[in-house]
Amino acid sequence: MSQRNAFTLGVAAIALGLIPAAAFAAPDWSKVPEVETVLFYPGQTALEWVMNGPDHGGARSFVKKGDRCADCHAGEQADMGGRMVTGKKAEKQVIPGKRAAIPLKVKAAFDATNLYMRFEFPAGSHADVPFVQGGKMDADNEIKFAMMISPEKANDLQQRAGCWSTCHDDNRDMPSAPDKAKLAAVKGIDTSAGYVTKYSVDSRTALVTSGDVRGSFDKLKPAAELDALLKNGGFMDLLRWKSKGNVSEDGHIAAERVMTGGQGVQFDGKKDGNKWVVTMTRKLASTAPGDVSLEAGKAYTVGFAVHDDHANGRFHHVSVDMHLGLGADGEIKAVKQ
């Protein structure tokens, strides 16, 4: 086949939607600088825990001084994960043998159309979950990889806490998780699964950060205000990859977690020897609700999570808040292509 015919065939394939346009534009990853961070096991340290002085020595720095989580905790994630995964701190359901932390290598690049990211982390061994029949919470998916992006207009707390701003003490398997009667009484969110999902701080009228029962699942703002959240930055964009079937999901978190509705994202991941490699291509601009429209020259608060070893819900490994700069400063600097 001549070069010209191959080009024509390629264009035709794109036009027919057979091959994602992004597949042609993926960067040469060997030329993109790598940043290494550490995902750690967070136990039951919800936002309310973070903001409560007797629980968290850094509460004052976060609440009153306006510090980011990363200001204090970047570099000590493995130690923190070790304390929680063994139940020494903020964890009542210990999974023996679960790893405390996962090193994550991140590369990022962008062009006029897309953001490209590459993630690499070591595969771990299996540890049976003693409180789940069969020992696996999500038997289908060995790995789920997720990334959250905070809108530029998001409130200050969300920008400083990253994913933690959506993790609450009354979420699934958390200390203040409500019982069925309380769940049934709350209107405006889907509680049919029997639990409260993540929610953004802007979706509630108040944050209950102290007392025996913490969290604000039942303090939903009026419907009109909730609808406005997606326009005024009161949400988190949520992108996720599932290992079974190489599935990509594009959702968001506002009044609750929704795994659909975004413009779409293309993940591609696989286990490569003793490591997992996941790449992501996402259009910078989006008008879809719950999507952050990314712009060159700006930095965004992002966070990463791995549901390792068939984990579900809160039993994941997470990053502290990070800044992704598109030609701007940040812990992760996306390279212009």
Add this chain to the structure above:
Amino acid sequence: MPEKQSFFRRLSKTKILGASLVGAAVLFVGGIVFWGAFNTAMEATNEMSFCISCHEMENNVYQEYTKTIHYSNRSGVRATCPDCHVPKDWVHKVVRKIKASGELYHKVMGSVDTPEKFDAKRLELAKREWRRMRASDSRECRNCHAFDGMNPEAQKPRARKQHENAVEDGMTCIDCHKGIAHKPVEDRMTEEEAKEFEP
């Protein structure tokens, strides 16, 4: 011509603050002996071995302390019980000792003579010590530690940031370092109680 008095006679008639010289000498030497004995006795109660001679201390707070950096560390510098709990200067030390004498009553009464009784009183005792330390701007911590002696580059990010904030806001060591050498109990405080100790 008056008879010239002998040197010793004149000396015997000399008065110091109304006391004869011999009397003054006896008082002086007696004072030194008393002072020395008093201080020796006070210092004897200022040893860790004295503090843990009561099982209430040895079985509870001492055991916790031996697992902390104030007991064992890279450089071998050890802060013992009185280093943290008894002022170094004499006046504050005596005041502290007088207050501590109340512990004799509780020893006799057995107020904390079992681990369970000790644990039930733990928060109350800790709060008393936290108040004392706050009132003195953590004087005993500062016998060894000083903000201006810290090298932020050698600190972990968490410590560096927190110390920057502490200096900026005029905070004192105990505001953050509660339970640094013993079992942490601040999480047992009610919200109202915790407010008292907010910087």
